[in-house]
Amino acid sequence: MNNQNISQVLNFEDNQTAISLYGELNRNLQLIENSSGVKISVRGNSVNVSGSQHDVEIASELLSQLYDLIGKGYPVYSSDFAFGLRILESTPKARLDKIFLDKVYVTTQNRVISPKTPNQKRYIDAIRNNDIVFGIGPAGTGKTYLAVAMAASALVTGQVRSIILTRPAVEAGEKLGFLPGDLAQKVNPYLRPLHDALNDMVGPDKCQDLVERGIIEIAPLAFMRGRTLSNAFIILDEAQNTTREQMKMFLTRVGFDSRAVITGDVTQVDLPIKQHSGLLEAQKLLNNIDGIEFCNFSKSDVVRHPLVQRIIQAYEVSEE
Template identity: 75%
Template sequence: MTTNIIHREISFADNGQAGTLYGELNKNLIALEKSAGVSINARGTDMRISGMPHDVELVATLVEQLYGLIGKGYPIYSTDFAFGLKVLESNPKARLDKIFLDKVYVTTHNRVISPKTRNQKLYIDAIRQNDIVFGIGPAGTGKTYLAVAMAVSALTSGQVRSIILTRPAVEAGEKLGFLPGDLAQKVNPYLRPLHDALNDLLGPERAFDLIEQEIIEIAPLAFMRGRTLSNAFIILDEAQNTTREQMKMFLTRIGFDSRAVVTGDTTQVDLPTRSQSGLLQAKKILSTIEGISFCSFSKVDVVRHPLVQKIIHAYEKSKS
């Protein structure tokens, strides 16, 4: 029995960029071999890809497009191989430059934040074009991180004067009353992921300074009641744990020259009954209003550790 193994030869220009593509000690190619199920032999500017026809063509398209991105000044990361492979698996004709070159923000460590999947790109575009955007999908799809990156970008470019980050303080198996400390200390663990995103984007010192100056505010959702939030970029995270009343309260806080992003995972509702979720109800009630956009993510958009996507898939499969 013979296997339908094919070989594909690729030659890159002798401009030193092939080494950037390969990574130190060819680590990028080694990881790509494992994830794509092909064999890659690279020497200098020449590469030979061997494997099943579909896999070989997919990898050839990937490396050629990533090489082209390097030529356009894109600072390629090892994770881009996995992200790019997922994009091309879902659409072999996709252009990675249309996604990866959309620079959202550059961190204090000169790391370029950009969308890594088609849905992330649509999400970024929606935030730019609408005053209220809902990002709904599983953990690890970049909903909150990209929203915070867009908020920081808007602040540093002078589009808004402040950033407000908020979450409902809903117990996920714990009771707040049994936690030590005052109210601020009790709710701080719920707000930690927002602090982490800011620290990653701005650096801990800069983030702390902006919080101290109240240019950036991180607070439980209950603290938003009665306020009008103008000239601000507002993010409501973990919105699946808002009630209908809380969601309405939040959305009606938005003032002039402000924009809001609401993120949540409707499969992780911690309310007594799933039907109470303000996020689920908002999707039904508000989906036809102009100026409000709903963006959906799935497990193919997961940009965390590769195992996260497999874990999400396993849990989804267990329900069937």
């Protein structure tokens, strides 16, 4: 790789689009500097990028593509600069518009939810094209959040009549019996992440109304036994903590005109030592069935705070 230092000047035609690209007090350009090691100077609509040839080419390509995205009406967020850099580092010829412009849902705060990595884009496409999809990978990769966004979109557009969100109530170091309250209060902490995601999508008041009307159901996995779930978007979260029997029970609940998304992290199984994860077994048994697709995420897909990716990497190194 050629690492000689070079400079590249980018000239942007539209002043307002350029200002949006730079961010308040050039904050977005500072993010690129901190993440890629280049130096960026601005004079009006002209940007000078200097540094090693490889870094300059990546940063310049990122700026050019995000400028075009803003021109197409995409509301570029500060986090998109980090995501874009990561994509272009691994795939220099990637087209960010093919990923970022895939609008999954618009929240009540008018925030556009779209995939931020190639794997997230494949995941969204898999959910659109298959009745059952497994999203497997570490925390922070958007598995559950994107699935909830797809569920909200399917409900709003009339593709389904209800949303069912469920998790196994498996103790991660604590015992349910020692928690205060009745059964609903005891299992509520396990279901809180699903409530939070839905509140982001439709707003707390609307979410509560839909729950009270039975259009949205958030319940422990045990409550699914004996039911047939038709015309619904069903999400099983934390599926690594299902047993073989629970996974089989859940998958056979799926009725006509329904789709199911199963998410989990096989590195964080909280089952007793002698019990095998139903998610791990499903990977082996169902991998070649038409209509079922498995999407695997890695630490490069983490879309939380940048430290989360480093934490995951540190643990992976330690376990190896």
